[in-house]
Amino acid sequence: MRRKIFLSLSILLALFALGMLVSFLYTKTFFVVTFALTSLIAVLIARYLINAIIYPVEELLKATRAVASGNFNYKMSYQDKTEFGEIAGSFNDMIAVLRDSNESIKNQQQQIVDNEWKFRILSEFAHDWEYWITEKGEILFISPSCERITGYTRDEFIKDPDIRNRIVYLQDKDLWESHVADFKPPRHEEEIEFRIVTKSGEIKWLSHVCAPIYENDVFLGRRVSNRDITDRKRLEEQLMHSQRLESIGTLAGGIAHDFNNILTAITGYGHILKMKAKEDNPSKAYIEQILASAERAADLTQSLLVFSRKQTSSPEPVKLKGIIENVKRVLQRLVGENIELRTEISGEELIAMADSDQIEQVLVNLCTNARDAMPEGGVLAIRMKRVSGDKMHKAIGREQEALSIEHGKGYAEISIIDTGTGMDEKTRERIFDPFFTTKEVGKGTGLGLSMVYGIIKQHYGHISVESEEGKGTIFRIYLPLTEIAVSKDIRAAEEAKAITGGAETILLAEDEETVRKLTRVVLEEYGYTVIEAGDGQEAISKFMENKDRIDLFLSDIIMPRMNGREAYERIKKIKPKLKVLFASGYPSDFTHKNEILVAGLDFIAKPVSPDNLLKKVREVLDKS
Structure with missing residues (x-):
C-alpha cells in the first residue's frame, strides 16, 4: 500500500512541476487555468495507474504469497478484460490444479505413512x-x-x-x-x-x-x-522312534504268541508226567525243574507283552514287596557294575490293587532313567513304606491332585532315588509330557515317563519328582492299599482243590497241532470225549456232523480260514444254548477278550496248565 501512495505522489509532483514551468512561461491567468487542468489530468492519470496497474499487481502479489504459505484455497477476485484479468484467471486455474495435486500428494504421503506403519507392525511381530x-x-x-x-x-x-x-x-x-x-x-x-x-x-x-x-x-x-522348525523336526524324529518301537512291539507280541504255544505244550506234558509219576519217583524232581523253568519262560513272555504295550490292565490284590523283589532281579543285570543297587523295604506286607506287570514296567522305566543319569556310576535305591493319606497330602502339595487323596486311607510310598546329574526346574515341569526327552537322538522316545504317569493315574495313585542339577533325583509313587486277600493266595487255595473230570463231549478248535494234541490228551485223561478241528471252518463242519452230542465249544480265537469268534456265532444260530470257552496267547486277541467278557462268555489265557484248563472247563460246563 505504501508503494502505491508513494507512486501516486511521485506522479502528482511531476505534474505539478510541469505546471509550474508552464506558468512561468505564460501569464498569471493562463497559469491558473493551466495548473488546474494539469492537476485534474494528473489525478485522472494517477487513478488510472492505480486501477489498471498497481491494484492488479498488488492482488497478484497477495495471491502468490498465499500460495507460497500453502493456502491452495485462495482465489484472486480481480477480474477485467485486460491482460491482468487474463493473468488473474490463469492464476486461479493454476491454484486449482496445484490444490488438486497437493491433495493427491497428501493422500499418497498418508498412504505411505500408513503402509510403513503396517509394515513395521508386521515385521516387529x-x-x-x-x-x-x-x-x-x-x-x-x-x-x-x-x-x-x-x-x-x-x-x-x-x-x-x-x-x-x-x-x-x-x-x-x-x-x-x-x-x-x-x-x-x-x-x-x-x-x-x-x-x-x-x-x-x-x-x-x-x-x-x-x-x-x-x-x-x-x-x-x-x-x-x-x-x-526345530519342534517339528523333533516331533518327526520322535514319531519315527515311536513307529520303530511299535514295530519292535509287534515283533515282541508275535514272539510271545509262539512262546505261549510252545510253553503250553511243555507245561502241559510236564504236568501230565508229574501227575502220573509216583511220589518216590526220582524223575519227579526233574519234572518240577522243567515246570519251574517253563513258568519263568512264561514270565518272560509277559514281559514281552508289557514291552509291546499289548498286555491289558488286570488289577488285582498284589504284594508290592514281591513286585520290587522281581524288579530287583532284573535290575541287577540292567544297571551295570558301576552302580550300587540298594533296596530298603519295611517289614510290613503292603498289598495294593494293581496290575503287577504294569507296576513292574513303571519301576523298570524309572530305574532305567536313573541308570542313564549316572554314566559315571553312583547309587540307585528303591525304598517302600506305608504312609497315611494326610502325610501324602502334605507331600504332594499340588492342589488339584491333593483333592483326590483319601485322608483316612493308607498308601504305599515307593521311592526311586539316584545320585545322578539331576534336572533343572524347566525340565522338571515337562518331565511327564509325551515325547519330551533330554536324551540324545536315538536314545529315547520321550514316552517312558508319560507312560509311567498314565499307569499310576490308572491305578488311582500319584507320582511326584524332586530334583536339582548335580544333586540327583527322587521319584515318589503313591499307591492306595487294600485289605483284600492277595489273588495269588486265592488261586493257590483254588489249585489245592481236587480236579474233577466229566463225560461230556467237547468240540476243540485249535490251529496249533501240538497244543491241540496236548489239550485232547488232558481232556480225555479226565473222561471227556474230544472232537478235533484245525480251524473255524472245520469246526463248523464237525459241529454239523455231531451237533446233538456236543456240550462245549473250546476254541482258539485267531485261526486260519475262519476265527473262533466267527465260528461260534454261526454255531450259536443252530444251537443257541451251546456253552463256549475261548483261549488265546496272542496280544492282539485281548481286544476280542474284552468283547467276549462283555458278552458274558468265558476266556482263558495261554499258556495254561492242564489243572487250570480242567478246572475252567468244569466251571463252564457246570454253569446253569
Missing part, C-alpha cells in the same frame, strides 16, 4: 525371521525376530551380514553353500531345510525360503524368510 539382502551382501532390512531365533540382534546382522553364513551348522555347510552359490536364481521360490548354531550354542532347524527381487527386469537382491 512376525514370528519368522525375514530379511532382504543385496547382491553385494548388504542387508537392507531384517525383522526383529532374528534375535529370538538366532540370538543375534538386527544391528549385529546389519553390521556383519556374514553372520548368516557363519551360524550354519557344520554338517549343513555344503547344502547352504550350494544354495547361495548362484545369487541370481530363477524367478521362483527356493526352499531348503538346514540347521544353525545360535549365539548361545543351541542347535535349531530352519525352513529357509528365498526368492529374487526384480524391478523392471533389474535384479535388486533376495528376499528371505526363515522359520524355526
Whole structure:
C-alpha cells in the first residue's frame, strides 16, 4: 500500500512541476487555468495507474504469497478484460490444479505413512525371521525376530551380514553353500531345510525360503524368510522312534504268541508226567525243574507283552514287596557294575490293587532313567513304606491332585532315588509330557515317563519328582492299599482243590497241532470225549456232523480260514444254548477278550496248565 501512495505522489509532483514551468512561461491567468487542468489530468492519470496497474499487481502479489504459505484455497477476485484479468484467471486455474495435486500428494504421503506403519507392525511381530539382502551382501532390512531365533540382534546382522553364513551348522555347510552359490536364481521360490548354531550354542532347524527381487527386469537382491522348525523336526524324529518301537512291539507280541504255544505244550506234558509219576519217583524232581523253568519262560513272555504295550490292565490284590523283589532281579543285570543297587523295604506286607506287570514296567522305566543319569556310576535305591493319606497330602502339595487323596486311607510310598546329574526346574515341569526327552537322538522316545504317569493315574495313585542339577533325583509313587486277600493266595487255595473230570463231549478248535494234541490228551485223561478241528471252518463242519452230542465249544480265537469268534456265532444260530470257552496267547486277541467278557462268555489265557484248563472247563460246563 505504501508503494502505491508513494507512486501516486511521485506522479502528482511531476505534474505539478510541469505546471509550474508552464506558468512561468505564460501569464498569471493562463497559469491558473493551466495548473488546474494539469492537476485534474494528473489525478485522472494517477487513478488510472492505480486501477489498471498497481491494484492488479498488488492482488497478484497477495495471491502468490498465499500460495507460497500453502493456502491452495485462495482465489484472486480481480477480474477485467485486460491482460491482468487474463493473468488473474490463469492464476486461479493454476491454484486449482496445484490444490488438486497437493491433495493427491497428501493422500499418497498418508498412504505411505500408513503402509510403513503396517509394515513395521508386521515385521516387529512376525514370528519368522525375514530379511532382504543385496547382491553385494548388504542387508537392507531384517525383522526383529532374528534375535529370538538366532540370538543375534538386527544391528549385529546389519553390521556383519556374514553372520548368516557363519551360524550354519557344520554338517549343513555344503547344502547352504550350494544354495547361495548362484545369487541370481530363477524367478521362483527356493526352499531348503538346514540347521544353525545360535549365539548361545543351541542347535535349531530352519525352513529357509528365498526368492529374487526384480524391478523392471533389474535384479535388486533376495528376499528371505526363515522359520524355526526345530519342534517339528523333533516331533518327526520322535514319531519315527515311536513307529520303530511299535514295530519292535509287534515283533515282541508275535514272539510271545509262539512262546505261549510252545510253553503250553511243555507245561502241559510236564504236568501230565508229574501227575502220573509216583511220589518216590526220582524223575519227579526233574519234572518240577522243567515246570519251574517253563513258568519263568512264561514270565518272560509277559514281559514281552508289557514291552509291546499289548498286555491289558488286570488289577488285582498284589504284594508290592514281591513286585520290587522281581524288579530287583532284573535290575541287577540292567544297571551295570558301576552302580550300587540298594533296596530298603519295611517289614510290613503292603498289598495294593494293581496290575503287577504294569507296576513292574513303571519301576523298570524309572530305574532305567536313573541308570542313564549316572554314566559315571553312583547309587540307585528303591525304598517302600506305608504312609497315611494326610502325610501324602502334605507331600504332594499340588492342589488339584491333593483333592483326590483319601485322608483316612493308607498308601504305599515307593521311592526311586539316584545320585545322578539331576534336572533343572524347566525340565522338571515337562518331565511327564509325551515325547519330551533330554536324551540324545536315538536314545529315547520321550514316552517312558508319560507312560509311567498314565499307569499310576490308572491305578488311582500319584507320582511326584524332586530334583536339582548335580544333586540327583527322587521319584515318589503313591499307591492306595487294600485289605483284600492277595489273588495269588486265592488261586493257590483254588489249585489245592481236587480236579474233577466229566463225560461230556467237547468240540476243540485249535490251529496249533501240538497244543491241540496236548489239550485232547488232558481232556480225555479226565473222561471227556474230544472232537478235533484245525480251524473255524472245520469246526463248523464237525459241529454239523455231531451237533446233538456236543456240550462245549473250546476254541482258539485267531485261526486260519475262519476265527473262533466267527465260528461260534454261526454255531450259536443252530444251537443257541451251546456253552463256549475261548483261549488265546496272542496280544492282539485281548481286544476280542474284552468283547467276549462283555458278552458274558468265558476266556482263558495261554499258556495254561492242564489243572487250570480242567478246572475252567468244569466251571463252564457246570454253569446253569
